[in-house]
Amino acid sequence: MGLSSIFWRVSWKYGLRAFRYAQHDIGHAIAALTFAAAGLGWKTSLLLDMSSEDIASLLGISGEKVPEKQEPACLIAVYPAEKTCTKSRVSSGVIPDFKNLSWKGVPNSLSPEHVEWVGIEDAASAAQKKGTDYLDKRDKSNEKPKEELKEESNEKSKEELKEKSNEELKEKSNEELKEELKSNMQAASSLKTSSFRNLLNLDTVPLREVIRKRRSAIEMNNSAYLEDEIFYAMLQRTLPENNPIFNSLAFGPFTHLLLFVNHVKDLLPGLYVFLRKPEEKDRFKAAIRPDFLWEKPKNCPSDLEFYLLMEETLDSFAAQLSCKQRKAADACFTACMLSEFEEPLKRFGAWIYPYLFWECGILGQLLYLEAEAYGLRGCGIGCFFDDPLHDAIGLIGLKGLEFQDLYHFAVGYPLPEIGVITLPAYEK
Ligand SMILES: Cc1cc2nc3c(=O)[nH]c(=O)nc-3n(C[C@H](O)[C@H](O)[C@H](O)COP(=O)(O)O)c2cc1C
Numbered sequence: 410m411g412l413s414s415i416f417w418r419v420s421w422k423y424g425l426r427a428f429r430y431a432q433h434d435i436g437h438a439i440a441a442l443t444f445a446a447a448g449l450g451w452k453t454s455l456l457l458d459m460s461s462e463d464i465a466s467l468l469g470i471s472g473e474k475v476p477e478k479q480e481p482a483c484l485i486a487v488y489p490a491e492k493t494c495t496k497s498r499v500s501s502g503v504i505p506d507f508k509n510l511s512w513k514g515v516p517n518s519l520s521p522e523h524v525e526w527v528g529i530e531d532a533a534s535a536a537q538k539k540g541t542d543y544l545d546k547r548d549k550s551n552e553k554p555k556e557e558l559k560e561e562s563n564e565k566s567k568e569e570l571k572e573k574s575n576e577e578l579k580e581k582s583n584e585e586l587k588e589e590l591k592s593n594m595q596a597a598s599s600l601k602t603s604s605f606r607n608l609l610n611l612d613t614v615p616l617r618e619v620i621r622k623r624r625s626a627i628e629m630n631n632s633a634y635l636e637d638e639i640f641y642a643m644l645q646r647t648l649p650e651n652n653p654i655f656n657s658l659a660f661g662p663f664t665h666l667l668l669f670v671n672h673v674k675d676l677l678p679g680l681y682v683f684l685r686k687p688e689e690k691d692r693f694k695a696a697i698r699p700d701f702l703w704e705k706p707k708n709c710p711s712d713l714e715f716y717l718l719m720e721e722t723l724d725s726f727a728a729q730l731s732c733k734q735r736k737a738a739d740a741c742f743t744a745c746m747l748s749e750f751e752e753p754l755k756r757f758g759a760w761i762y763p764y765l766f767w768e769c770g771i772l773g774q775l776l777y778l779e780a781e782a783y784g785l786r787g788c789g790i791g792c793f794f795d796d797p798l799h800d801a802i803g804l805i806g807l808k809g810l811e812f813q814d815l816y817h818f819a820v821g822y823p824l825p826e827i828g829v830i831t832l833p834a835y836e837k
Pocket residue numbers: 430433434437623624625626734788789790791792793
């Protein structure tokens with residue numbers, strides 16, 4: 410399945426910022442597809458070694474022109490959960506055949522007139538991805554269990570795969586391989602045992618219902634308090650090792666959560682941080698203000714890297730940072746997604762820039778569904794001011810690029826929407 414963006418469908422409203430909104434939307438879409446696939450017993454993987462050009466060829470959108478051109482984003486493999494996706498791209502041999510197809514259908518045009526946003530085109534062109542072999546390299550170094558190889562339907566590709574991994578195996582020292590295998594096996598076993606089960610069990614909540622009733626909160630009830638156990642359960646499920654939703658991503662996590670906690674029982678109102686990569690505590694601590702408290706709340710589960718940075722009622726400030734949107738203040742909590750920035754850009758190049766927003770979009774979609782499952786409601790907040798947040802936490806000057814605020818998300822209890830009737834989804 411391929412995803413693309415038409416920037417004009419966002420920029421008519423948001424101007425230059427549309428580039429980031431479109432990438433958030435891609436992240437939400439990847440997560441929505443992954444949840445839907447999981448409901449059918451399938452899994453998804455991003456084919457992240459594909460070039461943007463090849464994705465465009467496969468989707469029949471090469472050579473389109475502004476203002477309403479479709480910009481290729483990603484290709485996603487969808488396959489039965491018991492199988493393993495051994496490829497990270499579609500074989501280059503088939504791409505020319507797609508170029509020669511006669512494509513049918515034209516997307517509706519949004520408007521007869523357009524406003525040109527040159528900055529968006531520049532960003533999109535800088536973020537074009539070339540073909541890579543990141544995942545080939547990684548996969549070849551993992552000796553595949555025999556059962557997985559049996560599952561390969563095509564005998565020829567099975568042989569190729571074996572040959573390739575044998576070659577690779579020869580190049581690696583035994584010690585290196587043992588270490589890699591050990592860590593892969595640990596990651597796999599932690600997925601089996603935890604997934605969606607820890608802390609508060611959501612097994613009895615029907616996925617179909619949660620997906621169909623998901624909406625964005627318009628207004629939130631600022632006198633309703635969230636149980637701390639639910640809050641912690643939600644944080645726990647944003648950890649990649651606890652949640653298969655993140656398996657579709659090949660790299661990461663890059664994103665930590667800075668949380669404005671407004672109304673959570675047994676938690677002091679204030680600014681908190683939740684580290685989704687515990688080993689980054691020292692680095693993160695060094696990057697932000699030295700006078701933060703770094704106190705773990707006493708009721709916090711021991712395996713969560715969750716710390717109080719500042720005790721203060723900060724709801725108005727949270728709203729101010731989110732373009733003065735009241736819901737960020739009235740929410741039980743508002744999460745600001747702080748992503749590693751400079752290092753991944755240096756390591757992977759400019760194409761990773763959109764990908765960082767995709768991870769945030771996936772987190773946003775997860776929080777939407779988590780909120781619904783617990784009887785709360787969420788809202789993506791793509792309108793926010795990043796620089797004042799960076800200033801407030803001391804991410805300034807050269808250090809400022811180490812982490813960047815890429816998305817906000819509010820979770821709380823919705824107020825009834827006066828004058829709005831919600832019919833069941835897909836009602837005929
Ligand atoms: C990436 C993203 C950013 C959003 N930003 C805002 C925002 O800043 N303020 C807001 O009120 N709603 C925001 N929303 C919510 C959208 O307005 C909402 O998803 C859309 O109107 C569709 O409604 P629904 O979510 O109820 O289906 C955002 C949603 C997404 C996915």
